[in-house]
Amino acid sequence: MLNFYGRRNPRNIKNDQIKNLNKFKFFLSKDKIKKLKNKIKKFDAFNLEIGFGGGENLFAQSEKKNNEFFLGCDPYLSGSFNLKKSIKAYGLKNLFFTNLDFLDLVKFLKGISFKRIIILFPDPWPKRRHKKRRLINSNFVDLLESITFDKTKIIVATDHKDYLSQILYEFYKNKLFSLSTEVIDYEVEVSFDITSTKYYKKAKKSKKKAYFLLFEKKS
Template identity: 40%
Template sequence: MSEENSTVPVEWGPMRSFGRIKSRKLKPLQATLFDTLLPEIEATGARVDAALASGRELWLEIGFGGGEHLAAQAAKNPDVTFIGCEPFLNGVGSALRHIEDGGLKNVLILPGDARPLLDNLPEAVLNRIFILFADPWPKARHNKRRFIQPETIAAFARALKPGGTVRFATDWADYADWALERFLASPDFDWPALSQSDWNTPPADHITTRYETKGLGDCEPVFFDFVRK
């Protein structure tokens, strides 16, 4: 990545894995942070290049919702650079508030689709990817909009370092089955789980968010950690 606009979305085909971009008017503080903080931490090509050149670990969260998990992980891991991607502007506003409140200096924000960013990253540069409680698109006719698809799994494999991980969490049973089937079909990932507790118990470093506690799905949360071969 070498240009300031290298994260501008490119054509990925007809799949749109997210719904609304905005649902309500931004709170005054959030609106202010869009003008003051976001320009300083937006994941432009130049800033991503600098993160890559720093030699620090690089973790990516796709669809960070309100940014609680993203900000808490960044606070717990100050030597890691985080990139968070979220197309929902109200979620971006919430994340900016968490980043401002925490005085965090190791987070970059992309207010948009993560897939063009994945395409523009060099090979084998990410250490971890998080996809937590993504929109399940539960109606069968909408399953094609789910973020977990063979092409996105291939993009994860290209961008991850060997031994890097993807953590996928959901509270929808059908989406859990869908994701597991597609990751197991990939030649690029292992799933090292040995017992039911490996996916039914939140990982030790997991940070519970308000969305997760609402229990809006049809099953208890499931956590899959897939490892890049």
């Protein structure tokens, strides 16, 4: 099991706010996630964002494609509160999110295959002794096999060169996914149909190169 380090709840958040979040229809706690299959029957396609951060891309995608189902997972709750506000303000019915980490969530996804999976700027854990904490490793890529079908698209972004090398190696080693496209800081919103997030803007401001990779599951 991958452990998560640091504060999961935002500062200055009260217990009542967390209780209200747990009651929110589109927030899937561990108990509610068990009924996920009942919620997705009416949708044409399923999308997953792993580590949705502030929720900017997840919200923008679901607003544009209301006939598709969008699910986001992130153990840190700050983005969950953002999504709750956006869903209520815009009346979205196709966006669900959970604070389960991916390794817990995947246990409830049996029989569900996603059309697209997005992983934007996962923590690179740059110190050598912390590399084992990185999300994308051989076990993670193997788990993606069980929730994908032929031609499923997986988009991964990072601004860390060493992590980039690891990501490319792990997908290559798996053999079931091929690198289709690689974009470096160039019309990423057009090339990948994703929204520029807070972290991406921060990376650009600091002059870091951001690498966007598109993998496809082989048929």
